[in-house]
Amino acid sequence: MTAGSDVASIPVRQDASERAFLELLQRHLDRGVLHVVCGGRRHTIGRDAAAGECTLRIHAPGFFRRVLAQGNLGMAEAYMAGEFDVDDGRLPDLLRLLLMAGLEHKIGGDWRFLLRYGAILAGNRLVGNTRSVRKHYDIGEDVFDSFLTDRYQVYSCGYAHSADDDADTLQQQKLERICRKLEVSPGHRMLDIGCGKGGLLIHAALHHGAIGTGVTNSRAHFERAQENAKKYGVADRVAFVLDDYNKVEGTFDRIVSVGMLEHLQEKEYARYFRKIAGALAAGGRGLVHAVGCNTRVNSHDPFIQKYIFPDSDTPKLSAISAQLEDNRLAILDVENMIRHYGVTAQRWLEAFRANAGKLDAARYDRSFKRMWEYYLCCCVAAAHAGEQSLYQVLFTNDYHADYRYQRI
Numbered sequence: 001m002t003a004g005s006d007v008a009s010i011p012v013r014q015d016a017s018e019r020a021f022l023e024l025l026q027r028h029l030d031r032g033v034l035h036v037v038c039g040g041r042r043h044t045i046g047r048d049a050a051a052g053e054c055t056l057r058i059h060a061p062g063f064f065r066r067v068l069a070q071g072n073l074g075m076a077e078a079y080m081a082g083e084f085d086v087d088d089g090r091l092p093d094l095l096r097l098l099l100m101a102g103l104e105h106k107i108g109g110d111w112r113f114l115l116r117y118g119a120i121l122a123g124n125r126l127v128g129n130t131r132s133v134r135k136h137y138d139i140g141e142d143v144f145d146s147f148l149t150d151r152y153q154v155y156s157c158g159y160a161h162s163a164d165d166d167a168d169t170l171q172q173q174k175l176e177r178i179c180r181k182l183e184v185s186p187g188h189r190m191l192d193i194g195c196g197k198g199g200l201l202i203h204a205a206l207h208h209g210a211i212g213t214g215v216t217n218s219r220a221h222f223e224r225a226q227e228n229a230k231k232y233g234v235a236d237r238v239a240f241v242l243d244d245y246n247k248v249e250g251t252f253d254r255i256v257s258v259g260m261l262e263h264l265q266e267k268e269y270a271r272y273f274r275k276i277a278g279a280l281a282a283g284g285r286g287l288v289h290a291v292g293c294n295t296r297v298n299s300h301d302p303f304i305q306k307y308i309f310p311d312s313d314t315p316k317l318s319a320i321s322a323q324l325e326d327n328r329l330a331i332l333d334v335e336n337m338i339r340h341y342g343v344t345a346q347r348w349l350e351a352f353r354a355n356a357g358k359l360d361a362a363r364y365d366r367s368f369k370r371m372w373e374y375y376l377c378c379c380v381a382a383a384h385a386g387e388q389s390l391y392q393v394l395f396t397n398d399y400h401a402d403y404r405y406q407r408i
Helices: 016-028 062-080 091-100 111-117 130-137 141-147 167-182 199-208 219-231 266-279 302-308 317-326 338-358 366-384
Strands: 032-038 041-048 053-058 084-086 189-193 211-216 238-242 252-258 280-293 330-336 388-396
Touching (some): 016 041, 062 302, 062 366, 091 366, 141 338, 167 199, 167 252, 199 211, 199 219, 199 238, 219 238, 252 266, 266 280, 266 317, 280 317, 317 388, 338 388
Parallel strands (some): 032 053, 189 211, 189 252
Antiparallel strands (some): 032 041, 053 084
16 A cells, blocks of 8 residues: 555655654664655664664655654554555554654653554454444444455454464464363353354354354344354354343353453443353353553553544453452463464454455545554554553352363
């Protein structure tokens, strides 16, 4: 994706905003090398090429003012407007270098939250606030089809045995790993809170004999999950519900929630974990998978709030553990999977760049495509900048549970 010809021309002489931007980089970029090309001028900042090297090409003078005034939101909107590009598609490297330089503390906005949250962040499959979920997930299945290329279109961090694993392999390994952690057995009743398109329950039914119920607030996900259950021959063993998770009735032997907690604000955690505790049958096990916050204060980035995930938070591990303790749920294992997120997000970015041109231009203009590309680049950068975690927390309501000695 390259910039168009509708951006303003670069002035021959360097202006104050350009000088201020370069001075900021010179003071704080101590890892990596960044080449800045603007109006025929080329500036090289940094010396440690081993930490990464990339070339930033500025196409419009407004770029500098945007970034200095609005930080991360300004950077994102400048990219959407075609005001800059990075050679060889290395936008993730640029974002990683800026984050490592600590620029989130030096200019407007909070870069740390965006690059941490990318997914992502990950895990990004369902539901807390219905309005927020619909804004992200109901933009059109064709967008998700363009970058989720595994068989179930799982929209959360996979599990890598190799950096070369393809998208389907990453997700199959993750689904199997979750089932093994939970020790899912034939006949187990299994609830997936934030079930996405049903991949985890379908895998559990096919390979472990589970009987599943999945809940989502996204109509698009609900419909695709039903289609997937029929496609893979488990519609008689797996059912999906389009509703608030708190309205699901009954008890379950296994409860899992992947990438949902990020959609809730911290004040909503108590309700969420009370539901899990109340729905977990005696001797049951549960697993929560969430992109985690490494800082004491959970900031809110204006780009994420405006374009990607409104009303979202990344949970602190301390908040998760406190809720489990309050509900008498014993933690069996905690794993940080952040290394695997980088590989997963890279596969998403590669697929989107390959397929974005196929999206209906009348529905998704250049600005939208560059916005989504920027978001996925942030997902990649986040995993390699050391500023986030991705937790899988395994727990039980039986303090005397007989569980395996060896960690999965």
